[in-house]
Structures are given as structure tokens and as C-alpha cells.
Amino acid sequence: MELMEELVEEVLIRVPPDEPAYLVRAALVCKSWRRVLSDHGFLRRYRLFHRTPPLLGYLHNLYSRGPIPRFVPTTTTSPFAAAAPPPPLGGCERWRALDCRHGRVLARAFFDHDDDPLIVWDPTTGDQRRLAVPPPTTTDPRGAARRYTGAVLCAAADGCDHLGCHGGPFLVAYMVADEHHAVRVSVYSSETDAWGPPSAAVHVGRLFDARSSLLAGGALHFALYGGEGILRYDLRGHRLSVMETPGDFTGMVLVKADGGRLGFATTSSNGGFLYLWTQQQQAWAQHEAIDLKAVLPRGRGYRCHTRQVIGFAEASDTIFINRAAGVFALDLKSRRARMVGAVEAYDAIVPYVSFYTPGRS
Secondary structure, eight states: OOOOHHHHHHHHTTSOTTOTHHHHHHHTTOHHHHHHHTOHHHHHHHHHHHOSOOEEEEEEEEOTTSSEEEEEESSSSOSSOTTSOOOOBTTBSOEEEEEEETTEEEEEEOSSSTTOOEEEEOTTTOOEEEEOOOOOOTTSOTTSOOEEEEEEEETTGGGOOOSSOTTSOEEEEEEEEOTTOEEEEEEEETTTTEEOOOOOOEEOSSOBOSSOOEEETTEEEEEBGGGSOEEEEETTTTEEEEEOOSSOOTTOEEEEOGGGOEEEEEEOTTSOEEEEEEEETTEEEEEEEEEHHHHSOTTSOOOEEEEEEEEEETTTTEEEEEETTEEEEEETTTOOEEEEEOOOOOSOOEEEEOOOOTTOO
């Protein structure tokens, strides 16, 4: 005797999303279960029930022959093949992952030209959008030594729950510094298929580091190298500004604190503690110190690498720590940590967080 379809849904909706293989196995039980799991309405309710999308893995860049991207899966079933490199983007096998948000990856191809394109990629469907970089300003002639970074996000912003919007309209913020360290931001809209005008420039002493941006309070934030400050781009006002930090923090990673506020994380000089800072009324306050020996799995070794905190997944409040034994993902809410990658000399990683149903877009 088969269960009523409503009861089947109540069972399947409680399958944890952090391992997509569970849904694959459930679909093999019988035709009625497979029919439920193939229904777009059920998948929408499934995402609403769980709310927090799972970590599927992370991208990092190998520069010895590159940049050549690599993806490290953190689940047994992933949109990426564990033994193979990610696919060419924009027809180019060499590309650098810059950012990931709302189910999309932002990368830049390397054809060894000044105008190498940006690529917006949805790994779960394989869809790619190739974007020509915005034209240089008059004070930033093509060919000048420049540093760049970027961010991708859903165009709906506050009007979307971001549980399954990776197929909708998006924005790309492209930040570039000229040879005088004058930084500007241009924004691309997929709805108009065009770049907007660049923002007014701000001057910085040191350029932005390789880590991904953070979206908080209606603004994108980018850490400056060495933790000397934070670049803040107001999405609505199209304004760029520089925020001071309470000191120089090598290896600083931007995080989202309670209430969606901006924060950052860094480690003690000996790597034993993780310090969490929060912006409070135009000032910074260290609100927590986490003893890493108490939260990381025992027997894994505690000798740290120079750049120990290497990334943050804002959708799942997960921070990534590079230790002598490997890469660990620490959930800041539950304080649970797990090893997700082998020992590597990572400079930075780009976490990929998304709901994923194998065989479905």
C-alpha cells in the first residue's frame, strides 16, 4: 500500500539539502516519489522549508600555470565533476573565479588581452553569459597596469528571497584601479544588456585583495590588501567610499554579522583564536573570540598557514580556515566544523552555495 502523495511530500520535504545525493536516492524508491521530486512546486516548497542553501564546494585558482581554476566539491553529488577541472568559460580554459552569489559564478577569462571578457556562469545549468569589460576612463588608458575585482548578484535585491533566482536578471559590479590607485565601479545589468557609467573615483593606499566581496546593508564591500580598509559600494546611490578598520589585519575576511551587519574575521598571531568584529554605529567592536582548538576536529593538527582565514559563504554563515591538516568549514551559528579540502597553499577561495537537484535546472 502506497503512502498518500501529501504524506510523501511531508517526508521528502524534510530530507536535508546539504547532500544532494539523498534526493537522488529518494527518487529511485518508486515512481510516485520520483514524480514528487520532479515537480517544480515541490522543489520551491522544499527550498522555502529549509531556507539556507547548502555549500556544494569552492573554487580556487592555480597561478603556477594559469590562472587555472579548480573546484573542490564538499558533497558526493555536485554540479562539478570531482576529478575534472571546471569547463572552459567564454571559450577559454584559463580563467579566474572572482565571486559567487545567488547561484552564479563571476569569472574573468584570460586570453592575454587587455579586454579579456567577464563570464557569468550558472554551474547547475551550464548557462554562460559573456560580458565585454566596460571601456576605460580617460584617466585610465588601456594598457596601464591595473588591478580589478568584481561581484555578481540578483538584480531583484530586496524583492527576492534568493532561494532559486539563478535564472533571473542579475547585476555585475566591476571594480578597477588605475596606475594611480584611483578606483571606480561600473555596473552591468542583464535586463538592459549594458554597462552604466563609472562611479566617481576614490583613492586608496593599497589595492583590494583576492577574496570575494560581501553583500550587506544594500552595499557591496571589498577588503583592501592587508586589512587596511574596506571599499564600500552603495548599490542604490552608485557611490564608492573607503571605510577604516581598527588596525592592519593580514588575512582579514569580510563576514555578515547578526542582523545582516557588516563584520570581519581574523585570527590571532599564533592561529589559535578566531576573532569576530562587527561594525556598530560607525565604530568597530570585537564581539567574540572563538578558540579554534575547541571547535576544530581533534587530531587534525593546529599549525596554521600564513593566510589562514581564506573565505566566507554569506548565504550559509560559513567561514573557511586553512590549517596544516587541510581546509575546514566552520558554521558560525552552530559552531560545527568539518574538513572539506586537502592541504593547499590557498590565497583565497570562492565558495559555491546553492540548492541543487541533480537532473533538474
